[in-house]
Amino acid sequence: MTITITPSGDNTSTLHERTNSCSVAFPIPCSKLTLVALIRSLLADPERDFAEAGQVSVSRYRDGIKVAVGSGTFAVRYHDAIPLILEG
Numbered sequence: 001m002t003i004t005i006t007p008s009g010d011n012t013s014t015l016h017e018r019t020n021s022c023s024v025a026f027p028i029p030c031s032k033l034t035l036v037a038l039i040r041s042l043l044a045d046p047e048r049d050f051a052e053a054g055q056v057s058v059s060r061y062r063d064g065i066k067v068a069v070g071s072g073t074f075a076v077r078y079h080d081a082i083p084l085i086l087e088g
Contacts, residue, residue: 003080005087007032015067015074026074028067030056039065039076040085 002018008027013035015026028035030053038051038058042065051058057068064077076084 001080003076003084005032005035005084015076017074026067026069026072028056028069030054035067036085039067039081043081043085 002016004016004018005028006014006016008014011029011031013028013030013032015028015035017024017026030038034053035056035058038053038056042048042051042058042060049060055069059066059068061075064075065081067074067076
């Protein structure tokens with residue numbers, strides 16, 4: 001499984017999850033840089049459980065982080081989140 005963030009416009013991006021059998025795209029109403037900054041700020045502070053920017057929130061759960069927009073969420077395990085913030 002591979003998770004990537006791709007810019008879709010000036011203030012939008014998409015989280016992609018690809019496996020051998022399927023592909024999922026989750027649109028995010030913020031730029032890639034903003035999303036990476038949210039994830040970094042959450043992972044850099046072990047006391048912090050939540051970060052948000054506009055309609056996008058990032059929260060910590062036992063196995064990773066969840067990116068939420070409106071009523072939709074996208075779960076990213078910790079070992080998949082580290083490459084996202086390093087490529088940012």
